[in-house]
Amino acid sequence: MKINIGGEQTKDGWKIFNIQKKPGVDFIGDISDLSQFKDNSVEEIYISHVFEHVPQKKVDKTLKGIFRVLKPSGKFYVSVPDMDVLFEEFKNIKDKKKSVNIINLNIYLKNKLFLISIISLIFFSLIAFQETNKVHN
Secondary structure, X not given: OEEEEOOOOOOOOEEEEEOOXXXXXXXXXXXXXXXXXXXXXXXXXXXXXXXXXXXXXXXXXXXXXXXXXXXXXXXXXXXXXXXXXHHHHHHOOOOOOOOOOOOOOOHHHOOHXXXXXXXXXXXXXXXXXXXXXXXXX
């Protein structure tokens, strides 16, 4: 089984897991509780712009749940906003007359180096890091 967590668009071969009941959603639940799935039952998990909404206190539990349901040769694809890139965009704003207030960005999860580090701690090894989000498209 392949699961797109937080997805909305159906794609052949993929099941959709979402916190909201919507058309095309196969499983309803919270990403931090994957208890409805058996151990080693999922071949691939794809998460795009969902993981940054996981509260910091649930990150460890969430990653351990993903690790538990993935088959030993399973693949985990995750896409989150990269705060380093966003920060550079803010620095390069030409219109200096405007001021920007940034509140509650949850930076703890959106830096590539930190994301690699935390995933490596849970999964023990990181096989590859891909700079693109074209995995599920």
